[in-house]
Amino acid sequence: MDIQQTMTDIGRAARKASRAMAKADTAAKNRALQLIAAAIRRDAALLTAANQKDLDAARANGLAAALVDRLTLSEKAIATMAEGLEQIAALPDPIGEITNMKYRPSGIQVGQMRVPLGVIGIIYEARPNVTVDAAGLCIKSGNATILRGGSEAIHCNQALAKLVKEGLAGAGLPSEAVQIIETTDRAVVGAMITMPEFIDVIVPRGGKGLIERLMKDSKVPMIKHLDGICHVYIDDKADIAKALPVAFNAKCHRYGTCNTMETLIVARDIAQLVLPELAKLFAEKQVELRADAEAMQILTGYPLLKAATEEDWHTEYLDAILSVKIVSGVDEAIDFINTYSSQHTDSIITEDYSRALQFLREVDSASVMVNASTRFADGFEYGLGAEIGISNDKLHARGPVGLEGLTSVKFVVLGHGEVRV
Amino acid sequence: MDIQQTMTDIGRAARKASRAMAKADTAAKNRALQLIAAAIRRDAALLTAANQKDLDAARANGLAAALVDRLTLSEKAIATMAEGLEQIAALPDPIGEITNMKYRPSGIQVGQMRVPLGVIGIIYEARPNVTVDAAGLCIKSGNATILRGGSEAIHCNQALAKLVKEGLAGAGLPSEAVQIIETTDRAVVGAMITMPEFIDVIVPRGGKGLIERLMKDSKVPMIKHLDGICHVYIDDKADIAKALPVAFNAKCHRYGTCNTMETLIVARDIAQLVLPELAKLFAEKQVELRADAEAMQILTGYPLLKAATEEDWHTEYLDAILSVKIVSGVDEAIDFINTYSSQHTDSIITEDYSRALQFLREVDSASVMVNASTRFADGFEYGLGAEIGISNDKLHARGPVGLEGLTSVKFVVLGHGEVRV
Numbered sequence: 113m114d115i116q117q118t119m120t121d122i123g124r125a126a127r128k129a130s131r132a133m134a135k136a137d138t139a140a141k142n143r144a145l146q147l148i149a150a151a152i153r154r155d156a157a158l159l160t161a162a163n164q165k166d167l168d169a170a171r172a173n174g175l176a177a178a179l180v181d182r183l184t185l186s187e188k189a190i191a192t193m194a195e196g197l198e199q200i201a202a203l204p205d206p207i208g209e210i211t212n213m214k215y216r217p218s219g220i221q222v223g224q225m226r227v228p229l230g231v232i233g234i235i236y237e238a239r240p241n242v243t244v245d246a247a248g249l250c251i252k253s254g255n256a257t258i259l260r261g262g263s264e265a266i267h268c269n270q271a272l273a274k275l276v277k278e279g280l281a282g283a284g285l286p287s288e289a290v291q292i293i294e295t296t297d298r299a300v301v302g303a304m305i306t307m308p309e310f311i312d313v314i315v316p317r318g319g320k321g322l323i324e325r326l327m328k329d330s331k332v333p334m335i336k337h338l339d340g341i342c343h344v345y346i347d348d349k350a351d352i353a354k355a356l357p358v359a360f361n362a363k364c365h366r367y368g369t370c371n372t373m374e375t376l377i378v379a380r381d382i383a384q385l386v387l388p389e390l391a392k393l394f395a396e397k398q399v400e401l402r403a404d405a406e407a408m409q410i411l412t413g414y415p416l417l418k419a420a421t422e423e424d425w426h427t428e429y430l431d432a433i434l435s436v437k438i439v440s441g442v443d444e445a446i447d448f449i450n451t452y453s454s455q456h457t458d459s460i461i462t463e464d465y466s467r468a469l470q471f472l473r474e475v476d477s478a479s480v481m482v483n484a485s486t487r488f489a490d491g492f493e494y495g496l497g498a499e500i501g502i503s504n505d506k507l508h509a510r511g512p513v514g515l516e517g518l519t520s521v522k523f524v525v526l527g528h529g530e531v532r533v
Numbered sequence: 534m535d536i537q538q539t540m541t542d543i544g545r546a547a548r549k550a551s552r553a554m555a556k557a558d559t560a561a562k563n564r565a566l567q568l569i570a571a572a573i574r575r576d577a578a579l580l581t582a583a584n585q586k587d588l589d590a591a592r593a594n595g596l597a598a599a600l601v602d603r604l605t606l607s608e609k610a611i612a613t614m615a616e617g618l619e620q621i622a623a624l625p626d627p628i629g630e631i632t633n634m635k636y637r638p639s640g641i642q643v644g645q646m647r648v649p650l651g652v653i654g655i656i657y658e659a660r661p662n663v664t665v666d667a668a669g670l671c672i673k674s675g676n677a678t679i680l681r682g683g684s685e686a687i688h689c690n691q692a693l694a695k696l697v698k699e700g701l702a703g704a705g706l707p708s709e710a711v712q713i714i715e716t717t718d719r720a721v722v723g724a725m726i727t728m729p730e731f732i733d734v735i736v737p738r739g740g741k742g743l744i745e746r747l748m749k750d751s752k753v754p755m756i757k758h759l760d761g762i763c764h765v766y767i768d769d770k771a772d773i774a775k776a777l778p779v780a781f782n783a784k785c786h787r788y789g790t791c792n793t794m795e796t797l798i799v800a801r802d803i804a805q806l807v808l809p810e811l812a813k814l815f816a817e818k819q820v821e822l823r824a825d826a827e828a829m830q831i832l833t834g835y836p837l838l839k840a841a842t843e844e845d846w847h848t849e850y851l852d853a854i855l856s857v858k859i860v861s862g863v864d865e866a867i868d869f870i871n872t873y874s875s876q877h878t879d880s881i882i883t884e885d886y887s888r889a890l891q892f893l894r895e896v897d898s899a900s901v902m903v904n905a906s907t908r909f910a911d912g913f914e915y916g917l918g919a920e921i922g923i924s925n926d927k928l929h930a931r932g933p934v935g936l937e938g939l940t941s942v943k944f945v946v947l948g949h950g951e952v953r954v
Contacts, residue, residue, distance in 0.1 A: 225894075333928050358948075361952035473556060479946060489946075494944065510943055520927040524901055524902075526902075529772070
């Protein structure tokens, strides 16, 4: 099979379908989502069987246990996929919204209309639920999509592809609006990232390694998420009753998520007070602390204590490990964050009004917080309703990306025969 | 001189200056703009002398007359540059604006804050006024900028660089916030488009050839403008009293601008009526018409008539030439536009409510208009206050790009000690 030709055909079909999706009415898009949800519930047993084939193959190929875990599609996960689609159906339709219509001195009225991006390419690894979430978000936002999941989930993705096409057809929408690549050939990815004529944006979901490879060669803009080196800074004007639970939650609520705190920064004047208290909490969870020289002294006797190296400040542990840094105050904290943060999410704990404002303005990250756990940086927690991913970029979409991140706006001009003089 | 090292130094200095600019207050930024404007007025004679050197060199090098024309900095142009800066100073500061703060069920309050992009690289050709306009927009939007103008304008740009630095220093802002490259080495451009660690976005301003070359190699996202193949569609429900002046204005107001109409589309049922009337207007301006077979018949006897080829539908003439196409109605017109348009600006002339709405929704261009000349697609006409360029892209900024296009938003979370459960 000639992959390049196949992908060109798929790209052309997606571009064509995107025109139909852009003008599809809200009811048809919602109907498709509901039909797919119903089909997923009806065929739960088939999906489980397909997933079992993937799991057998994964085990035969000696896939790591963590990957097998992510590949597993439980009954609950199947129900959650269906519910997710119904939740997307319940969200307001972002497309066609007209805002800011204003009369200009020339007599024309100018505003902006929200429109789909066109064709979204999604490249992801094992998790089969991404297939359904991404398809749902793209349908609702009036985009066509090309989904390229990991080869490990191929049987499950093939089964889901059938159900998605069934739902689209049932709602009178083109079945090419969602195309799920059913070959495991790696050349597919190379083709996707080099066809800007057919794909308007790529959303890669996977490890930093995958994304860095794609960035190197992509000719298509990407909404991408690299890593989450998140900080909590405990200011000397912090309320300790807030600082302790927030810092503990930011590290220990879940270790493997991108909005987990990786570095704790503490103001010198409060370090003697706050670090021993926090150490008690972290000790219960057996969190390893990697501390700078000053913090080392305060934490002497902590069972899992190591000296932090320069490397630690750059590291996303995704594990029960935390680096600890002492600073003189908010200025040094902001400098440190702007130097080492991955510009994902950073939080200050303070009761000081001016320092809170300064931190919000000057920390150059996608989410900046006062007195809240970094774990809140999430599309659902922010009220976006659903999330296609989290963006580390500054252009277009920054932070959690919901339906709106899959749209653009065009200018709309209502005239009465005006000409330019 | 090692260009790569020089550009790395410039990039690093820009990144550092961007931090200071991001937190600069509105008064300081406005003060810098006013000081630069005053310095330009004061040193008008010096600027004229520098421009004269560029013009002498250009003529000695046999530069095309059109290019020499664009290079020329008249007294009026110098005054306009100064006024432009004062107008930018008078615009509201986009930075720091907080919108959509909403309480979430968790107790946190979430919204978005407008922030600068960071470092903007601008690559442009002859016109020295771009140096000042771009510097002004970047200062106001809290960005640092690296400006690389054409070698033809080097003396003028060096003279302007001094005045910009003087103004920044006078307002207490870092002089590295605006760095104007004072070497004519072409390797500078290659370096700029491959340093994403120092430059967040490139705005290329120049011909399609330049921009396509940059696109091929750029590792930095671009806000780019390729071409303007704009259409006016005269529907059979058009008011002819509006159709004639709008179509005439869209073509003949200025030939060389990107929002000029290049193709006229006319509904079959009104073509016999409208084309001969329009031909009278176009004949006065000696506009060459390149018509499809059907329009050829109607236009028989027009002095400058040619048969349109497929190539014509793809061509941005930037001249007194217009291609003419007959269609059955609005559906065919929309299909034609979505096939051949450069997605810049397209207008429908109609009194039919449903067709107007359909055109606005379904034409996939940066500006869509009803009963207005395509020439209105412009930052000033849209009320953006100023324009760094016009974007053909869908991501980030689409259509005329003002101050807001040089910004991004980050999420802001105000908490009271909330943790995620």
